[in-house]
Amino acid sequence: MTLSRDVHHNFQDRVAQIQVQGLGLSVDVYSPDLFRLLADLTRRQVLPMYLEVFHATSSALAAVRDQTDVPLPYHGEGLWVTQPGAESDTLFQEEARVLASHLSLLRSAWSNHECATKHIAGYSFGTYLPPLYTASSADVVARNVNMVQAVFDQHAALPGGASPLFLLEMPPLTFFVAGTLSIPAYFRRVTDQAACGLVLDIGHLWTVYRYSGAWRRQPLERFLDDFLYEFPVERVVEIHIAGLAVHESLVGRAAIVTGETPDLLPRWTDAHAAPIPPVLFEMLDRILQCGRLENLRGMALEVDTKPTEHIANELAWFLEQYRQVFDQEVAQRSGEGRLPSPASSARLSIENDAELAESEVESLAMAYERYAQVVSGRAEAVGPNWAAPTACADELDWYRATYLPYEILHWGGDIEAMFPETCRELARRQIALETLVSYWFRLPHLVTRSYDFFDVKIDRCVEFVSEQASDLMALVQREAAELRLAYQAANEGPLQSMRPHL
Ligand SMILES: [Fe+2]
Numbered sequence: 474m475t476l477s478r479d480v481h482h483n484f485q486d487r488v489a490q491i492q493v494q495g496l497g498l499s500v501d502v503y504s505p506d507l508f509r510l511l512a513d514l515t516r517r518q519v520l521p522m523y524l525e526v527f528h529a530t531s532s533a534l535a536a537v538r539d540q541t542d543v544p545l546p547y548h549g550e551g552l553w554v555t556q557p558g559a560e561s562d563t564l565f566q567e568e569a570r571v572l573a574s575h576l577s578l579l580r581s582a583w584s585n586h587e588c589a590t591k592h593i594a595g596y597s598f599g600t601y602l603p604p605l606y607t608a609s610s611a612d613v614v615a616r617n618v619n620m621v622q623a624v625f626d627q628h629a630a631l632p633g634g635a636s637p638l639f640l641l642e643m644p645p646l647t648f649f650v651a652g653t654l655s656i657p658a659y660f661r662r663v664t665d666q667a668a669c670g671l672v673l674d675i676g677h678l679w680t681v682y683r684y685s686g687a688w689r690r691q692p693l694e695r696f697l698d699d700f701l702y703e704f705p706v707e708r709v710v711e712i713h714i715a716g717l718a719v720h721e722s723l724v725g726r727a728a729i730v731t732g733e734t735p736d737l738l739p740r741w742t743d744a745h746a747a748p749i750p751p752v753l754f755e756m757l758d759r760i761l762q763c764g765r766l767e768n769l770r771g772m773a774l775e776v777d778t779k780p781t782e783h784i785a786n787e788l789a790w791f792l793e794q795y796r797q798v799f800d801q802e803v804a805q806r807s808g809e810g811r812l813p814s815p816a817s818s819a820r821l822s823i824e825n826d827a828e829l830a831e832s833e834v835e836s837l838a839m840a841y842e843r844y845a846q847v848v849s850g851r852a853e854a855v856g857p858n859w860a861a862p863t864a865c866a867d868e869l870d871w872y873r874a875t876y877l878p879y880e881i882l883h884w885g886g887d888i889e890a891m892f893p894e895t896c897r898e899l900a901r902r903q904i905a906l907e908t909l910v911s912y913w914f915r916l917p918h919l920v921t922r923s924y925d926f927f928d929v930k931i932d933r934c935v936e937f938v939s940e941q942a943s944d945l946m947a948l949v950q951r952e953a954a955e956l957r958l959a960y961q962a963a964n965e966g967p968l969q970s971m972r973p974h975l
Pocket of ligand 1: 642674713715775
């Protein structure tokens with residue numbers, strides 16, 4: 474078995490080849506339109522030092538590469554590294570190769586991916602679900618990450634001969650957390666077995682404070698210090714800062730906690746369109762002072778879906794406030810050779826021999842199936858994965874009863890707007906659209922192409938109508954075909970699109 478010391482050396486050799494990227498933006502090609510955003514920023518002379526570009530089609534990415542000279546690290550999507558079975562999943566392997574081709578195209582120093590999934594045991598979700606925070610889940614993530622890094626090594630060489638580095642982002646919590654390991658211990662276990670870097674998203678960390686229940690036990694500063702003590706901070710290559718807000722499905726219903734608790738904390742979730750609250754910069758300042766961010770290469774405001782003017786205002790302030798974080802780094806590193814010594818190059822190969830018994834992987838697959846059932850309201854949140862202090866289901870009902878139905882019916886494509894004529898006919902037959910939610914989670918549904926929630930919505934609606942009102946099949950299929958055509962056209966160009974991400 475690979476020693477964690479070797480894994481650490483492997484990481485050090487890889488990260489040594491990455492230049493400091495500085496202060497940047499994590500953006501989407503389509504939302505807001507990236508070319509218009511760049512034009513606005515240029516006009517205002519508020520210039521990001523790098524752009525981390527979210528997953529898009531090859532042609533859209535090529536257009537971005539042609540448009541700018543700034544470094545373009547990548548934010549991947551749809552590669553579910555948390556899920557068991559990836560080594561025998563041809564779709565996963567194909568996603569990894571496509572990702573490698575995107576990295577080559579953009580000449581990306583890294584590829585960031587959430588340690589999260591939107592598809593569990595055949596059940597589809599619109600926004601990221603965190604992993605089960607258990608030991609075997611961490612082992613599977615490490616093995617999958619090593620597998621993807623090996624694909625990068627083979628298929629995504631950068632101009633200097635190095636490979637892009639896989640970064641794993643700690644995901645947000647959206648009302649609950651499940652598992653038997655603390656989150657920082659989980660990431661420690663992953664990085665002991667995989668030579669990846671990490672992305673620490675400050676807003677995600679706030680949601681950990683909020684939805685792990687830690688906020689009821691300790692002040693934020695104490696939580697941060699405890700978290701950082703256990704978390705592999707030396708693996709953090711990038712920091713994200715993004716907005717937080719009360720989710721649109723909860724507005725007017727549960728903006729804040731009420732009751733006996735004297736300290737009220739808003740019920741915020743990750744929201745990239747929303748303003749960045751000052752508390753996140755207070756957290757960032759404390760993290761920057763911890764003295765262990767030895768491999769930090771960039772800090773980005775994550776601003777997809779945010780109005781351009783707000784992006785420019787936030788970036789101007791951010792550049793002013795944090796420029797000195799990297800000034801010293803850039804000065805120290807200028808003139809240094811960035812390639813590793815021949816001796817260290819020999820260590821760059823990945824030895825993916827994490828010992829995972831088949832029974833362990835099988836029981837993890839079953840645990841994930843149960844996890845999908847619990848969060849979609851078809852099973853009770855009981856058992857070791859739902860026990861305090863590592864798990865917290867205090868607010869799970871907000872997810873099950875409000876957030877998730879909204880996601881299926883409205884978020885990332887409003888069903889009534891997508892299928893207006895079909896929905897009118899369903900209403901005439903007194904078939905309530907809400908029954909789509911229970912239909913959605915009744916049986917698993919295989920996804921056989923690159924994961925896209927909008928595509929999944931189209932497929933599931935057609936299936937739903939075929940079961941509920943088969944005489945409407947011609948109608949729903951016509952509306953589905955029109956949607957697919959319009960969506961494909963929107964994705965092929967740098968146009969406003971219907972594909973939001975978290
Ligand atoms: Fe992020």
